[in-house]
Amino acid sequence: MTLELRDVVIRAQGGAPLFPPTSLVAGPGEIATIIGPSGIGKSTLLDAIGGHLTQGFALEGRILLDGRDLCGLPAEARRVGLMFQDSVLFPHLSVGDNLAFGLARNVRGRAARRRAVDEALEAAGLAGLYDRDPATLSGGQRSRAALMRTLLAEPHALLLDEPFSKLDVALRAEMRAFTFEHIRQRNIPALMVTHDVADAEAAAGPVIDLAPSQVQTSRK
Template identity: 50%
Template structure:
């Protein structure tokens, strides 16, 4: 997929009378927009709005555009937006490779082609040869890498990061930040990062929008 920027066009989100977010911003391919704020400030609601799964308790308006495509007009499964959460959320009943194969778009035809893509994605996150493993046997850092590989093979239009580094220890957090942002740049993915960690924002580079302070 040819990546284009992600444009937030007059996006506003409120909970009852309380305005949480009002933003217009274009995230270029390979760039990161960081949304910072304390817990409960509503920063994750922006990701939910972009992804198409904002809780009905919130009211929202404005458009999210990938190139000329208005994502807000599409159901969530057609938006093709990749998301990484605090937890890797790997499917426990599937092998590591199975998790990736599940995410590969249907357009990639043939078992050999799909398996090759999964294997190269694992190699790309330094997990070559671990496809047959049960996710439960992996370390926290390895699980985080599988989750990243799974998002990348899904050929997303954009990458949303909902504090994905917050549960890792300091060394792993640094490694995963470097890996995620490098992969996003290499893939030309526009990224929106939600965090309350200044070190995340510093590693991301790019624009920082602070809310709820």
């Protein structure tokens, strides 16, 4: 899978572009990074890619995932996963049921679904916590559980919106390594918004600076 932006521009209704035309290519297992000042439209760009662009904004250019144009497709048809800075788990569901909520539709049958969740919990270092109340998890455990729930949906690309910003320094490095490792294992492209230079360095992929004075193209 390859995620490609071609001269993408987003405008508020009747207004000027939020940022200059932007292009990039993120290949399989590659994590591209978007940086730029607050309010320039970094998260709005992720919304546009995921199919969640707020009413009142207009998108120009093309967004391609493995050659398929995503523009015009509803969010559920895009196969694009999202991970935010708040690791939100449903409080009324157990940890295991939270992960099961994200399972791809092709995983059918109670035994197969339970096995898939148990394997994901083990991969996240959460083995044996299927029935645990999410409120009892640590910050790092919640982040790992949220990531595994997203990956169980078998996305073809992953969007990361400041995913580590609320973690302390030590936990941030741990979650960054954990997240990037799983992206690379699944060989899917990812696009990350961050203010932390260390995040971009660890991603080791293309970097896009949305500041108006920067060149807005990153191609392989």
